[in-house]
Amino acid sequence: MKSDNMNFTKSAFVLSCLLALAYSSPVNNYSSRESLNGTEGAPKKVQHVSAGNKTVVTEFDEQHLEICPGPMQEFVSPVRGSPRCCRMCGPGTGMLRLCTDTDDTQCIGCEPGVEFSPTTSATLKCQQCRRCQDIHPLATTRIVCTPTTDTECGCMKGYYMSVNNQTCKPCTVCKPNEGVIRSCEWNADTQCQACPAGFWSASVGDTVKCIPCKTCSENEVVVRTCRENEDALCCPKTNVNCTLSPVFGFVRACYRHLESRDTTCSEDTTDMLTTSTLFIK
Structure with a gap:
């Protein structure tokens, strides 16, 4: 009898440990200004993709595999309340308030020329539009920021934007006996090539062409x-x-x-x- 009691006590102890491990989870903290994705302690979620009713499991959660019924819903673990399917904000809008057990996601339109959001999400806020002058003193605005797209920057005439969009560089000037294969563009430098036999060029610039000999x-x-x-x-x-x-x-x-x-x-x-x-x- 004493041996049976000891076995029962051990079994109960092991069971309680397993239950504690199964239900233990870290506390989620949510920053009201930053995206929930990629932040420390971010809510775990599974995004529902409407095409073919396919469920995409993010790196934040491989346990809560759940398919939301609506094509514009996303599975989110809010700060307060249990994990649930929440309404997603479409492109041009951002999350104003995260969903709770009693309220769905509140969305707000991105301010034109100031904010943008190209994605569909229940957790992402509108992002600030890029300021070209913050990139380089010679940078200019090519395309104004819209609620769904960020600002596209270029450079002043005679300069082009480098590949990494971090600085403006002067356009290459072709020398005499060289012709332009490609003129300097907003995001690419001039391409020059020596004039082949039967052609000549005396001008200097970023638009000159090789001229056939008379x-x-x-x-x-x-x-x-x-x-x-x-x-x-x-x-x-x-x-x-x-x-x-x-x-x-x-x-x-x-x-x-x-x-x-x-x-x-x-x-x-x-x-x-x-x-x-x-x-x-």
Whole structure:
């Protein structure tokens, strides 16, 4: 009899320990200003996804696996009361007050231009819109914040926003004999490429293109071949000065137009050079 009593006492003790472990749980603390997700002591929850009546179990709770009946409900463990299905606030709105045993979730619309919320949740509040000037002094607002989307920032003309959206950098300027493959955009730098054979470029900037070299016709004399930063210079054979031998004098018919980077001689610019040779740069 004494042995039976001892066995009963041990069994009761073991049972009480198991029950204590099963029902013990940490106390949840909820910050009224921060999201319930990811905070220390955040309420455990299982989010109900309406598509296909599928239940998504979050990292906060793998025990309370429960499917809420409504497509706009979320399983939440509030600070006060038992875990229950609560109404979710849609995009453009945020949680004002968490649900309780007696009251459902209270939602509030995000203030335009000040707050936004792109998600559907029973626990998330509206977030503050990004201020571009806080990112960089040269940052500007590309797209104004709406109740469902955050502000999109860019940079002043001549600058672009870096990949991590943390600073504005100056756009690369293409050099002579380079052409722009892609112009500088709000979130990407200029892409330059050396002009291939048969093309040239003399300008400097972030929008210049490589220009095809001019080909002199059979009725023209090649005064200068196409170079990396200069086009070919042609002179009509009908111009008498183009046919003179360089020994006795060279063409000045193209001189004035050469200075302006014109590649075609004109009949009315037939001034002769008095020296024996003209070195065209």
